[in-house]
Amino acid sequence: MYLLDKSNALTIEKILEFPKNFVFKKANGNAPTFWAKGNAYWFKFRLKNTTNINQTFVVELPTPLYDEGRFYAVEDNKILNVQYLSWDTPQLDRPVKHRNFIFPIALKANQEITCYIKLRKEVGSIWVPITVWERNAFDYYYYSADYHTWGFVIGILLFVVFFSFLLLFAFKDMLYFFYGLYVLMAIGFICTSQGYFIRFYVDGSFGVSGNRMRYVCSLLFLISGLLFIRKYLRWDLLKTSFFNYMTWAVIGMLTIMLLFLYVDHLSLKDTLFHSYSALISGILSVVFWFPTLYVIFGAIYCIRIQHFAKEAFYFLLANLPIATIVFHSALSNYEIINGTRLVEIEYFAGAFLLEIVVLMVLLAYRLKAMQDTAEKLFMEKTLAQQQRTEAILEAEDRERVRIARDLHDGIGQMLAAARMALGNFLAKKKVENEHIQNSLDLLEESIKEIREISHNMMPGALTKLGLSTALKQFVNKINALGVLQIELQIIGIKERLSEKIETMMYRIVQEILSNIIRHAEATKVSIELVKHEHELVLVVEDNGKGFDTKDARNHGIGIKNVATRVEYLNGSVNFDSAIGRGTSVIVEIPLINSK
Numbered sequence: 104m105y106l107l108d109k110s111n112a113l114t115i116e117k118i119l120e121f122p123k124n125f126v127f128k129k130a131n132g133n134a135p136t137f138w139a140k141g142n143a144y145w146f147k148f149r150l151k152n153t154t155n156i157n158q159t160f161v162v163e164l165p166t167p168l169y170d171e172g173r174f175y176a177v178e179d180n181k182i183l184n185v186q187y188l189s190w191d192t193p194q195l196d197r198p199v200k201h202r203n204f205i206f207p208i209a210l211k212a213n214q215e216i217t218c219y220i221k222l223r224k225e226v227g228s229i230w231v232p233i234t235v236w237e238r239n240a241f242d243y244y245y246y247s248a249d250y251h252t253w254g255f256v257i258g259i260l261l262f263v264v265f266f267s268f269l270l271l272f273a274f275k276d277m278l279y280f281f282y283g284l285y286v287l288m289a290i291g292f293i294c295t296s297q298g299y300f301i302r303f304y305v306d307g308s309f310g311v312s313g314n315r316m317r318y319v320c321s322l323l324f325l326i327s328g329l330l331f332i333r334k335y336l337r338w339d340l341l342k343t344s345f346f347n348y349m350t351w352a353v354i355g356m357l358t359i360m361l362l363f364l365y366v367d368h369l370s371l372k373d374t375l376f377h378s379y380s381a382l383i384s385g386i387l388s389v390v391f392w393f394p395t396l397y398v399i400f401g402a403i404y405c406i407r408i409q410h411f412a413k414e415a416f417y418f419l420l421a422n423l424p425i426a427t428i429v430f431h432s433a434l435s436n437y438e439i440i441n442g443t444r445l446v447e448i449e450y451f452a453g454a455f456l457l458e459i460v461v462l463m464v465l466l467a468y469r470l471k472a473m474q475d476t477a478e479k480l481f482m483e484k485t486l487a488q489q490q491r492t493e494a495i496l497e498a499e500d501r502e503r504v505r506i507a508r509d510l511h512d513g514i515g516q517m518l519a520a521a522r523m524a525l526g527n528f529l530a531k532k533k534v535e536n537e538h539i540q541n542s543l544d545l546l547e548e549s550i551k552e553i554r555e556i557s558h559n560m561m562p563g564a565l566t567k568l569g570l571s572t573a574l575k576q577f578v579n580k581i582n583a584l585g586v587l588q589i590e591l592q593i594i595g596i597k598e599r600l601s602e603k604i605e606t607m608m609y610r611i612v613q614e615i616l617s618n619i620i621r622h623a624e625a626t627k628v629s630i631e632l633v634k635h636e637h638e639l640v641l642v643v644e645d646n647g648k649g650f651d652t653k654d655a656r657n658h659g660i661g662i663k664n665v666a667t668r669v670e671y672l673n674g675s676v677n678f679d680s681a682i683g684r685g686t687s688v689i690v691e692i693p694l695i696n697s698k
Contacts, residue, residue: 105130105231108143108221115175115182115219118145134232136435136442138388141380143171143223146231150218152210159238162218163245164204165447166230167298168314171223174206178216184208190298190314191305201246202298207238225376226318226384228436232444253297256452260290263459270470281331282466288327289455291320296448311368315376318387322361325394329354332398335418336411346401353394360390392433395426414465421461424454570605571596571632574612578630586620588627595634604692607668608632608641614668615643615688618661623647623686634694641690649680665690 104127106118118125127147137144152158162174168190176184186198186206199205210216222229236245267283270276294300295317304316311319329350333339338346367375376383399422405415428451435442444450571593578591599605612630619625625647633640662678665688669676672692680686 104128104147105135105137106145106147107137108145111141111143111223113143113145113221115173115177115185115221118219119177119180119182130231132435132441132443134230134442134444134446136231136446137229137438138384138436139224139227139229140384141223141225143221144229144231146220146222146233148218148233149215150208150210150235151215152213155212157209157211159207159209161199161236161238161241162206162208162220163234163236163241164220164222165232165234166204167202167301168224168227168296168317169204169222169229170225170314171221172204173219173221174208175219175221176208176216177219178214183216190301193302201249202301225380226387230435230442230446232442232447252449253293253299253452256293256456257290259456260286260293260459263463264290266463270466274470274473278331278334279466281327281334282462285324285327285331286459288320288324289459292317292324293448293452293455295320307368310365312373315364315368319361319364321391322357322364325391326354326357326361328398329357329394332401332418336402336405336415338401341405341408341410346404349397350401353397357390357394360386388433388436392429395422395429398422399426414469417461417465421458421465424457425451428454569596569599570608573605573609574630574632577609577613581616581620587616587625589616590627590629592629592631594632596632600634600639600694604639604672604694607672608639608690608692611641611665611668611690612643614661614665619643619645619647619686621661622650625685637694639692639694641688641692643688644685646685649682649684649686651682652678652680 106113106125106127113125125145127145130146135146150160150162152160164172170189172188174184174186174188175182188197188204188206194200194202197205198207206220208216208218220231220233222231263286264283267279267286271279271283295314298314301314301316304311305313307313309316309319333347333350338350341347363375367373399419402415402419402422404410406412406419428446431440431443432446434440435446574591574593578589581587582589600608616628619628623645625645627646629642629644631640631642633642666676669690669692674690674692676691677689678686679689
């Protein structure tokens with residue numbers, strides 16, 4: 104049963120003395136809810152100990168934030184027990200050391216009493232689900248279940264916050280910042296709604312007094328939620344700017360309410376809050392449910408126009424339980440429907456946990472999609488780069504073949520013909536001239552030089568006999584010059600390799616030996632070419648002066664040319680060197696992917 108006390112002046116004595124003047128009405132639902140507008144409400148119920156032993160019971164109201172809560176136990180119009188609680192009553196001063204409003208009452212065997220509870224809240228609704236516990240059962244189950252449950256919930260939310268900020272630092276995406284902020288503000292909302300840590304802000308340490316910190320956390324929770332959904336569904340990319348502007352308008356409205364709470368407390372000593380509590384209560388009621396309605400319609404709009412439709416659809420599903428609780432709470436606050444326990448913070452926390460789990464899955468999916476896209480772009484870039492490298496190297500080899508052919512078949516043949524004609528002329532005239540003979544010798548040397556250049560650019564042994572023979576001939580020529588002493592070992596190559604591999608490997612050996620001759624000041628070189636089942640391994644070692652591989656200035660054109668050709672064959676190259684101990688070059692070429 105309930106009674107509205109608009110005067111806030113009723114006492115238990117008056118009610119008991121003039122019962123006909125104060126008629127209690129039957130409350131509807133298992134959790135009666137009233138939009139109090141700062142008025143007090145009285146509640147009455149009967150409590151009987153049906154056992155044959157004395158027992159202690161506790162009457163629990165699962166809310167910590169009433170401005171006034173008075174409990175009276177009455178038998179035969181005689182007041183047996185009086186208890187007073189408020190949100191600012193220290194837990195150590197309460198009969199039951201808990202943040203909620205809990206009143207113990209001892210009853211004798213078969214004793215029946217009438218309980219009266221007076222509740223007053225400055226702003227917001229009066230919500231009264233009453234649970235009566237046997238004291239032993241309460242002490243055994245309630246504390247453990249309560250603290251373990253909320254510890255579990257807060258622990259999960261803190262982990263989500265940590266993980267979100269970790270993703271923020273890893274990917275530099277502000278979406279993860281807004282999501283982490285959203286979950287962090289939800290923790291603040293849950294803790295203040297449950298009365299946790301109230302002793303730390305009851306004195307106004309955070310700029311507002313007492314339980315108004317709950318309104319601050321609620322507003323911050325709504326603001327962070329709007330910032331997250333705006334970033335998540337990219338409302339800034341919509342063709343119509345309505346949602347973008349409307350979002351900032353709602354955020355602005357919430358921010359004004361937030362500033363009002365601080366200005367009223369810090370500058371006006373809560374004058375406006377006390378003077379216009381009914382108006383402020385009505386405004387806050389709209390402020391708290393409107394953003395949820397706005398977000399739902401925004402998500403539906405994105406689905407309809409196919410703007411991040413999949414993300415919007417799953418967000419809508421994830422947000423549906425919370426939206427249901429919020430609208431149920433709003434309708435019961437306005438007494439349109441009967442109040443139920445659905446609006447308990449436990450249900451809200453469970454719904455929010457479901458939402459963040461779904462959102463974490465969506466963010467993980469989004470992250471995977473980003474990684475897949477980045478990997479695809481990287482593969483496309485690598486393939487394009489490889490194709491460009493392949494085209495350049497193939498064009499270079501074609502140009503080498505053309506120049507070698509032009510030198511050998513063109514200029515070389517012309518010089519040979521000129522020498523032959525000049526020699527025939529001298530033979531017919533039987534002329535002996537030292538200058539002409541020198542010219543003939545010079546022509547002969549030029550012909551030999553052109554043939555040598557032509558052979559180096561595209562050795563005939565490489566195209567006709569293969570890599571092994573071409574390398575042996577090339578090494579023998581260098582050994583004949585006396586510049587280097589080269590030891591060559593070729594193992595496992597019994598048949599011809601692909602033209603691409605043979606040409607590139609020959610050029611790689613050429614480039615490495617050219618670098619050794621020009622820079623290493625070496626006297627001995629060891630070359631080992633080994634064909635394994637699935638790869639070709641080239642190892643070149645010299646006893647030269649070495650170089651610092653970490654110094655980028657030492658990475659000249661020769662090293663880059665080697666690396667480019669190895670990359671063209673999908674292989675790997677490693678330069679191992681240090682000043683004073685020579686250089687080792689290891690090239691590994693896969694045979695399967697390079698064929």
